[in-house]
Amino acid sequence: MRFRSIRGTAVTAALCVAMSAQLTQPVLAAPEKSGEPRYSAGSASVGDPYFPNQGNGGFDVQHYDIAFSYDPATKHMDATTTITALATQDMDQFNLDFQGPEISALSVGKHPADFRRDGQELIVTPRPKVKVGETFTVTVKYAGTPPVITDPDGSIEGWVPTDDGAFVAGEPQGAPSWFPGSDHPTDKATFTFHATVPEGLTAVGNGQLLSKTTKDGRTTFVWDSTEPMATYLATVTIGNFQVNETKTSAGIPVYTAVDPRLVSQSAATVARIPEIVDYLSSVFGPYPFASTGAIVDRAPNVGYALETQTKPIFSSSPSLGTMVHELAHQWYGDSVSPTRWSDIWLNEGFATYSQWLWTEHTGGITAQQTFNNSSNYGRAATSAFWQTITADPGPVDMFGSVPYNRGAMTLHALRGKVGDAVFFPLIKGWAAERKFGNASTRDFIAYAEKTSGMDLTNFFDVWIFQKGKPTTW
Incomplete structure (x- = not known):
């Protein structure tokens, strides 16, 4: 995830939220005839306790096609996003996440649909209704100035204007500032971007550049991201760039x-x-x-x-x-993404540990020496650093030092416990087994135990589930 000098139980909570969401679903009327669809509203969120409004239920997004023009001088965007999704239930209503500009038109398939907005939620009533198993499209046209989003830790994200374009970053909640979608890491999709900007500027997106065409003083860049991607990882950043x-x-x-x-x-x-x-x-x-x-x-x-x-x-x-x-992070965070935001240490711990390995690989201090230094295990036991739970840092501290440093320490301590002959195949196998998917802390523990043949309950308990400086593991 985000790497800064440092920006300054979740499982139980997630279950409670999910159960609550189920309990508040409308009671389904019995169908008039046997075998008829039982239509209901898709869930307004996936129940992540850190960001309770994120994601949506009732469908699985397959692809986003986002076409827009943007003028940095006026900060005005004119956009059309087409979402292709697979219905996982019979729906008479569904939600999207969107905090962007004013919507001028919305259709489901070929038919205009009723919609309303409530905070982050874009609530859509399709006509005709959507049947389970159906692949359907949602086309949203909108125009205006995309907002900048402020995170719980005070940092900014989303569509951030610069003096020559826009810096576009979506973790953990900025993607809906510029396109509607199902904004949670568990709903990955492929993406195509058609970005039109004033001639002379460059629009850089995820994936491969398919085409670049200039006409009447404007240039359109078409980027195609063919591998599944979480919404928070999408970007089309605009500016004056030297390209290589x-x-x-x-x-x-x-x-x-x-x-x-x-x-x-x-x-x-x-x-x-x-x-x-x-x-x-x-x-x-x-x-x-x-x-x-x-x-x-x-x-x-x-x-x-x-x-x-x-x-x-x-x-x-x-x-x-x-x-x-x-x-x-392209391996750990992008290809293998978190199931819940409380699993962020699986992103940041691996990325931080990669720095330790790189330093040793290029002739610097060893990973063990980095583990021992004053930023890591060398911190006093009385330090506040040891009072945040690695596997549940909270939305304010999810990009603080604990998921990064203590996450990396957890991996190095695991390496020491199982040995290099097990550890390196373990982390390589983890990336391969979960490629383009999602994983939770519990998933990683189960995989580590299976791969090592060891009971690692106490190890992970002291390193990621408890407060305090580990002394034995």
Whole structure:
């Protein structure tokens, strides 16, 4: 996830929320005839306790097609998003997550649909109703200025205007600022973007660039992301960029876009992307996507980087460690995404541990020395650092030091407990088994126990479920 110097039980809660959502569903009227559909409203959320309005029930999004024009001078967007989804129940109503500009038209399939907005919720009444198993489309037309979203920790995200375009980052709740959808990591989909901007600017999206055409002073970029992606990882960042295209030694295309004002200070780090991807592939297994790269923009009000899928985005010139961190997320966070936001340590712990491994690989201090230092296990037992639960940091502290540092310590301690001969195949197998999917903390524990053949109950209890500095494990 987000990497900053540091931005400053969940399982039980999730079950309670889910049960509550079920209990509040409308009572279904008996069908008039046997075998007739039993229509009801899709759930307004997936019940994640950190962000209770996120995601939606009753359908599974398959694809987003997002076409928009944007003028940085006026900050005006004119957009049409078409969502292709599979109905998982008979629905007479469903919700989407959307905090963006005013909607001018909405249709389900070929038919206009009634809709209303209530905070983040876009509530749609389709006519005709949607039947279970049906693949349907929702087309939403809207125009205006996309909002900037403020997170519980005070940072900003979403569609963030810059002096020459927009910095677009969606973790954990910014995606609905610029397109409607099912905004939770568990509802992944493929994406196509058609971004039209003033000639001379570049729009950089996830995946591969299919085309670039200029007409009447405007350029349209078409990006296609063919692997499943969580909404929070989507971006189409706009600005003046110096673009470079190369490949890794394995032939993976590398597309980088760097603000000209940051080229000189970013050049050394950006040039090492192929080398970093090659090294991480040797440790974590084959790179999971069809392309890679980076976007280095100048967005001084943002102050962090994000692992946007295939092309991490940086709001300033990145350090080498930060680049390693965000590229490691392509395996852990992007390909394997959290089931609930309380599982964020599985993203951040792996990405932080990758930095430790990289440092040792390139001749720096060992991972054990990093584990022992004053930012990690060397912290005093009285430090407040040890008073946040790794597996449930809360929405304010989910991007604080605990999921990052204590998450990485957990992995290193696990390495010590099971041994290198088990640990490295374990983390490689984890990335392969969960590729393009989601996973929870409990899933990881079960996988670690299965792979190692060990009972790791006490180990994970002291490292991620308890407060206090672990002393034995």
